[in-house]
Amino acid sequence: MSALNGGEPLLRLEAVDVAYGAIQVLHGIDLEVRRGEIVCLLGGNASGKSTTMKTIIGTVRPLRGRILLEGREINGDSIADRVRAGVAIVPEARRIFSRLTVRENLLMGAFVRSGADVDADLERVLGIFPRLKERLVQSGGTLSGGEQQMLAIGRALMSRPRLLCMDEPSMGLAPVLVETVFDTVQQLQSDGITIFMVEQNAVMALDIADRGYVLQTGRIVLADTAQGLLGNAQMQRAYLGTA
Numbered sequence: 001m002s003a004l005n006g007g008e009p010l011l012r013l014e015a016v017d018v019a020y021g022a023i024q025v026l027h028g029i030d031l032e033v034r035r036g037e038i039v040c041l042l043g044g045n046a047s048g049k050s051t052t053m054k055t056i057i058g059t060v061r062p063l064r065g066r067i068l069l070e071g072r073e074i075n076g077d078s079i080a081d082r083v084r085a086g087v088a089i090v091p092e093a094r095r096i097f098s099r100l101t102v103r104e105n106l107l108m109g110a111f112v113r114s115g116a117d118v119d120a121d122l123e124r125v126l127g128i129f130p131r132l133k134e135r136l137v138q139s140g141g142t143l144s145g146g147e148q149q150m151l152a153i154g155r156a157l158m159s160r161p162r163l164l165c166m167d168e169p170s171m172g173l174a175p176v177l178v179e180t181v182f183d184t185v186q187q188l189q190s191d192g193i194t195i196f197m198v199e200q201n202a203v204m205a206l207d208i209a210d211r212g213y214v215l216q217t218g219r220i221v222l223a224d225t226a227q228g229l230l231g232n233a234q235m236q237r238a239y240l241g242t243a
């Protein structure tokens with residue numbers, strides 16, 4: 001199988017540099033996400049995690065380096081092109097449309113598509129998140145934090161992504177809802193969606209992940225299997241609190 005498709009990862013970043021104005025915040029980022037994996041991106045505040053996610057979806061453009069989707073360079077592609085090609089993002093702090101209803105928010109996720117199957121996708125997403133089904137006409141801004149997170153994930157799923165990039169999906173949620181989010185991520189993986197996830201809950205993220213990368217001031221300082229990172233003494237001291 002891998003001999004046939006050349007083992008090309010679903011996503012690959014090659015030597016990616018990103019700057020905001022004169023300040024460079026990502027330095028030579030190399031990483032890859034293979035089909036079917038859950039990969040997590042860990043690191044302290046301001047290390048460049050969200051910037052990496054934004055570079056993948058295209059809201060931020062790299063100075064240098066290449067972003068490849070199944071081996072095809074997508075640097076020049078618009079955000080809509082990338083969504084059409086199967087990339088979706090659950091942005092940091094959820095960024096739902098607070099004045100639109102739940103239903104309208106979900107339909108925004110299908111903006112790159114048209115036609116009949118949008119209704120079927122809506123039903124599928126509401127099957128994953130039944131709480132949203134009870135609140136279809138409620139405005140997004142009045143949902144609880146946990147419900148807004150479900151809405152942000154549901155909206156991303158409406159584009160039928162192959163690669164779902166999630167920027168701190170458990171942020172600000174009570175422990176029981178954090179578990180729901182991680183259970184959902186695992187469910188999505190078993191449905192065939194590849195996940196690239198930023199998380200501050202490093203231990204929980206590594207528990208469900210296949211591999212992880214650690215960013216420090218814009219550089220990848222560690223890359224290993226999830227088990228390897230969980231057992232790494234430097235990781236335990238700096239990020240896991242399990243030393």
Ligand SMILES: Nc1ncnc2c1ncn2[C@@H]1O[C@H](COP(=O)(O)OP(=O)(O)OP(=O)(O)O)[C@@H](O)[C@H]1O
Pocket residue numbers: 020025043044045046047048049050051052
């Ligand atoms: N639009 C912007 N203009 C200028 N600087 C920015 C911009 N966005 C981010 N930065 C800076 O880039 C650096 C990396 O930010 P980024 O949001 O990627 O970090 P992060 O790892 O996601 O942090 P956190 O854990 O706090 O979410 C920070 O120093 C931040 O201030």
Ligand SMILES: [Mg+2]
Pocket residue numbers: 049050051092167
């Ligand atoms: Mg961030």
